[in-house]
Amino acid sequence: MRALTVRPGVADSLALSEIAEPSPSEGQVLVDGLCVGLCGTDAEIVAADYGEAPPGSELLVLGHENLGRVAEAPAGSGLSAGDLVVGIVRRPDPVPCGACAAGEWDMCRNGQYVEHGIKGLHGFARERWRAEPDALVRLDPGLTDVGVLLEPTTILAKAWEQIDRIGARAYWEPRVAVVTGAGPVGLLAALLAAQRGLQVHVFDRVTEGLKPELVADLGATYHTDTLPDSKIEADVLIECTGVPSVIVDVISHSATDSVACLTGVSSAGSTVPLDIGNLNRAAVLRNDVVFGTVNANRRHYEAGVAALAAADRSWLTRLITRRVPLEQFADGFHRRPDDVKVVLDIDGTGVAG
Incomplete structure (x- = not known):
């Protein structure tokens, strides 16, 4: 499948690559990627300022601002095929420290956390990805066109x-x-x-x-x-x-x-x-x-969903000034004077799904 990748530590190595399907070890829920938002963090990783590939991989799949649709979910997970979801970016460290153990992984004290598309975990700029149910936040279908704004929210x-x-x-x-x-x-x-x-x-x-x-x-x-x-x-x-x-x-x-x-x-x-x-x-x-302050835990994702739901939908839609097909990723990273939020379309619809 297609994915937007970099070689961490190698400047300007951004490429559209063919990678393997996500392993079931990555999570029980299979998600079809809809779109990812681009931000300064992505640009800094492309410039090799930082970024860390998963263990055993030379590549890091980019994309932490994300939106997807559940393709498969196990019974009892609270999720069903067709659900609109956002993957939580940071995951707890394996020790875990006291903060991570308390569900406050955004305040990790030992730095051993991992982050999708940034540090030690593949990101969401790929056609399909997997996650555990507790690492997914469900959105109302009415947020389909603006749900990719959840992570920055x-x-x-x-x-x-x-x-x-x-x-x-x-x-x-x-x-x-x-x-x-x-x-x-x-x-x-x-x-x-x-x-x-x-x-x-x-x-x-x-x-x-x-x-x-x-x-x-x-x-x-x-x-x-x-x-x-x-x-x-x-x-x-x-x-x-x-x-x-x-x-x-x-x-x-x-x-x-x-x-x-x-x-x-x-x-x-x-x-x-x-x-x-x-x-x-x-x-x-x-x-x-x-x-x-940096990053967020599940409580903040749920508060973000409530904030987006309460906002004027047309106002939120105008924040997304460009939607760029995944294969034209280079254009998405080329900053224009009138850009506010640029989104890469993964599923090929030109909208969020």
Whole structure:
């Protein structure tokens, strides 16, 4: 069968390869792949910044943002042929550490977890794949055209869960949320903030086109100036760019008792001038919290499903700006100025199924 593969550690080795059918040892449920979303992580793996093939394989199948349809499922699994599903990306380490043993594998403490399409497990950019029932999340058929957005939504579902938990340390009545970056993660962060009834401000460099329109359609405010220039003091800040100067703005300009969540991953080696003494003074005197978050567990996938189900379907559909056939994968990785989310179509229908 066809699969999109790389040779980890070899830059620009991306190829459409013929690989073996998935082994039953990979899971009891056989899934027909419908589509995968492309993101910065995939591009970094293609550039050989990281990525790890499964044991015994020279290739790694890409694709962690996924959507599939059950082809075969065992009795008693809770799944049936035809069900729309998303595979959970991270799986617990084999030890397991305390977090993984408690079902919180997104907080793995020893680093021995594996991740589909990233670290030690083949991804979902293949025609068929297998998983155990507990590694699959079922979606309503009404989410067929947007279900591939679930995995990035889980990152924000986890972020908001942690923001709410941190806020509960004391009196907590957030009113204003700032999101930096209007890519898919930033827009989904804004969606979940709007669903919570907050006044939402989104910052990005793009001055016109789809991004400002999507933000406006959420009832949020779009900004092309900087957070310091805007004079906005936010109770909640979600950083989705990974740009060092923007990160400094986020952790330096907030309201008292604020919570700032960092979701963007920065490249190493970047430096910016920083008065750490002033930053520390402000954070201490304002009771500020800054934390980072990555990946998600099953609870966050289920929360993500609920968020997508509650969203305006046409708004979600517009996030997917291009659907590219699997055999034209190179075009999918060629970034265009108006791209928001690019999806590779695996099943050949041109839609998600």
